[in-house]
Amino acid sequence: MNYPNGKRAGTYQQAGKKKTNDSFSNRGMTLEKDINATNEFYLTNNLAVIHKKPTPVQIVKVNYPKRSAAVITEGYFKQPSTTDYNGLYRNQYIDFEAKETNNTTRFPLANIHEHQLKHMESIINHGGICFMLIRFKLLNETYFVSAEELIPYWYRTLSGGRKSIPYKTITEVGYHVPFHYLKRVDYLQIIDRLYF
Amino acid sequence: MNYPNGKRAGTYQQAGKKKTNDSFSNRGMTLEKDINATNEFYLTNNLAVIHKKPTPVQIVKVNYPKRSAAVITEGYFKQPSTTDYNGLYRNQYIDFEAKETNNTTRFPLANIHEHQLKHMESIINHGGICFMLIRFKLLNETYFVSAEELIPYWYRTLSGGRKSIPYKTITEVGYHVPFHYLKRVDYLQIIDRLYF
Numbered sequence: 001m002n003y004p005n006g007k008r009a010g011t012y013q014q015a016g017k018k019k020t021n022d023s024f025s026n027r028g029m030t031l032e033k034d035i036n037a038t039n040e041f042y043l044t045n046n047l048a049v050i051h052k053k054p055t056p057v058q059i060v061k062v063n064y065p066k067r068s069a070a071v072i073t074e075g076y077f078k079q080p081s082t083t084d085y086n087g088l089y090r091n092q093y094i095d096f097e098a099k100e101t102n103n104t105t106r107f108p109l110a111n112i113h114e115h116q117l118k119h120m121e122s123i124i125n126h127g128g129i130c131f132m133l134i135r136f137k138l139l140n141e142t143y144f145v146s147a148e149e150l151i152p153y154w155y156r157t158l159s160g161g162r163k164s165i166p167y168k169t170i171t172e173v174g175y176h177v178p179f180h181y182l183k184r185v186d187y188l189q190i191i192d193r194l195y196f
Numbered sequence: 197m198n199y200p201n202g203k204r205a206g207t208y209q210q211a212g213k214k215k216t217n218d219s220f221s222n223r224g225m226t227l228e229k230d231i232n233a234t235n236e237f238y239l240t241n242n243l244a245v246i247h248k249k250p251t252p253v254q255i256v257k258v259n260y261p262k263r264s265a266a267v268i269t270e271g272y273f274k275q276p277s278t279t280d281y282n283g284l285y286r287n288q289y290i291d292f293e294a295k296e297t298n299n300t301t302r303f304p305l306a307n308i309h310e311h312q313l314k315h316m317e318s319i320i321n322h323g324g325i326c327f328m329l330i331r332f333k334l335l336n337e338t339y340f341v342s343a344e345e346l347i348p349y350w351y352r353t354l355s356g357g358r359k360s361i362p363y364k365t366i367t368e369v370g371y372h373v374p375f376h377y378l379k380r381v382d383y384l385q386i387i388d389r390l391y392f
Contacts, residue, residue, distance in 0.1 A: 049318045051278055056250035057268060072253060075268035082247055086282060091323030093289040122245045127287030 031100045031135045031142070034184035035085065041182050042089075048188060050087030050094055056080055082119045083130075089188060090196065093128035095120070096187070100135045106164035107134055109157050117154050120147040129195055133177065133187060134170060143174035144190040227296045227331045227338070230380035231281065237378050238285075244384060246283030246290055252276055278315045279326075285384060286392065289324035291316070292383075296331045302360035303330055305353050313350050316343040325391055329373065329383060330366060339370035340386040 035052070042048040061074035083097040097116060101107055123130040130147035153165050175190045183189075231248070238244040257270035279293040293312060297303055319326040326343035349361050371386045379385075 043318070046318075046321070049315070049322055049324075054250040054252040054274075055255070057253045057255070057271070059251070059253070059271075069272055072271035072273070073269060075253065075255075075271055076265055077268070078250075088289040088291070088319060088322045088324045091289075093284040093287075095284070119245070122239070122242075123284060125242070126245055126284045128245075128284045 030137070031098050031133065031185070035098055035133065038183050038185045038187070039085070039087075042188065048087060048089035048094070050085060050089065052085050053080070053082070079113060079115075081115050083116060089129075089191065092195070093123070093126075094191070095123045095128050095130045096132060098133040098135070100137050102137055103164075103167075104136060104138050105167050107136075107167070107170055108164045109154055110163060112154055117151065120151060124148065129191060131187075133185060134174070136167065139167075142177040142179075142185055143170050144177050144187055145170060145174040146194070149173040226333070227294050227329065227381070231294055231329065234379050234381045234383070235281070235283075238384065244283060244285035244290070246281060246285065248281050249276070249278070275309060275311075277311050279312060285325075285387065288391065289319070289322075290387070291319045291324050291326045292329060294329040294331070296333050298333055299360075299363075300332060300334050301363050303332075303363070303366055304360045305350055306359060308346075308350055313347065316347060320344065325387060327383075329381060330370070332363065335363075338373040338375075338381055339366050340373050340383055341366060341370040342390070345369040 032052070039048075039050045039052070042050060056078040057072075058076045058078050059072055059074075060076070061072070063071045063073050065071065083095055085098065086093070086095040088094065097112075097120075099107070099111060120130050124147055132145050132147070132150055133142060134145055135142040150165075153161075157163050175194075177185050177187055177190060180186050228248070235244075235246045235248070238246060252274040253268075254272045254274050255268055255270075256272070257268070259267045259269050261267065279291055281294065282289070282291040284290065293308075293316075295303070295307060316326050320343055328341050328343070328346055329338060330341055331338045346361075349357075353359050371390075373381050373383055373386060376382050
């Protein structure tokens with residue numbers, strides 16, 4: 001069978017994926033879509049060059065049918081070793097991760113992997129701007145939390161501290177990112193305020 | 197069939213791939229491996245945070261077998277819309293592409309796609325450091341060519357100019373990147389000289 005390249009766009013089914021109240025995922029499409037649209041707006045209007053990195057896939061088998069595109073027939077999702085987004089704004093290196101949660105009272109820290117955290121620390125050490133965009137889906141609120149604020153909470157989980165950050169704390173240490181029709185998650189507005 | 201995750205590492209066969217004298221590819225593993233090893237050295241020694249972006253894959257079908265990792269059973273290679281490598285060094289945004297050629301007298305420009313070129317232009321405009329690492333495989337020589345030098349040659353191909361840059365020109369407008377046992381493609385050395 002030959003599948004023309006580009007037959008089906010972007011998304012794929014996540015059948016059988018467990019859902020719990022505590023679950024959150026950076027593949028949760030809504031925040032990702034909003035950020036992609038925002039980045040597209042930034043790029044088109046020559047404000048910034050910020051892209052989502054492709055999902056890391058370990059490719060095991062590829063078929064090369066005659067006269068049509070190569071087909072990956074066996075591949076696996078790899079755990080990302082960095083954050084999902086990076087780029088350039090006003091001469092500055094920008095680096096961030098985005099997470100959604102169905103929770104309304106706290107942001108669980110379990111999905112932040114150690115190597116992602118180490119990556120965030122490196123970015124700060126080398127002079128980059130690093131943060132996390134956190135969306136409380138049911139509240140429909142998105143917050144900008146700098147890596148400098150976030151990192152200590154993550155370390156506290158290692159020494160038996162609480163495994164999440166209370167919603168109230170997020171609203172205090174973070175910055176609410178307003179929704180704008182074209183700039184759906186206008187985080188550059190926050191960066192302008194904090195870093196320039 | 198259940199395939200344990202991580203069964204086969206990294207590489208995959210490129211059976212049936214056409215090879216011509218003019219062919220060059222950013223999937224040619226040698227330069228990529230050398231750059232990855234160099235970036236690893238930079239990271240481990242806390243000199244810079246520079247990563248290769250994952251190969252963009254359009255995922256069409258995923259199976260979720262019970263009690264084992266999700267398997268991508270249909271996927272396609274997408275054309276990258278940016279360059280392959282980016283990161284942070286001495287507070288500066290770094291962005292580059294790597295290409296190998298089997299040619300010994302010229303570097304063909306055909307494999308630089310328009311959106312990659314536009315991306316390079318954007319990076320320059322927003323104050324980033326942007327360049328290409330070009331390896332002449334048979335000569336075993338690698339050159340650092342800044343995007344500022346490279347871009348005009350690419351535009352000339354559009355208006356009927358030659359489709360390649362002569363090797364001699366590369367040696368003049370570019371900088372030879374010496375091989376070092378641990379820093380196999382020590383491009384930061386060139387960046388130090390040119391930008392700091």
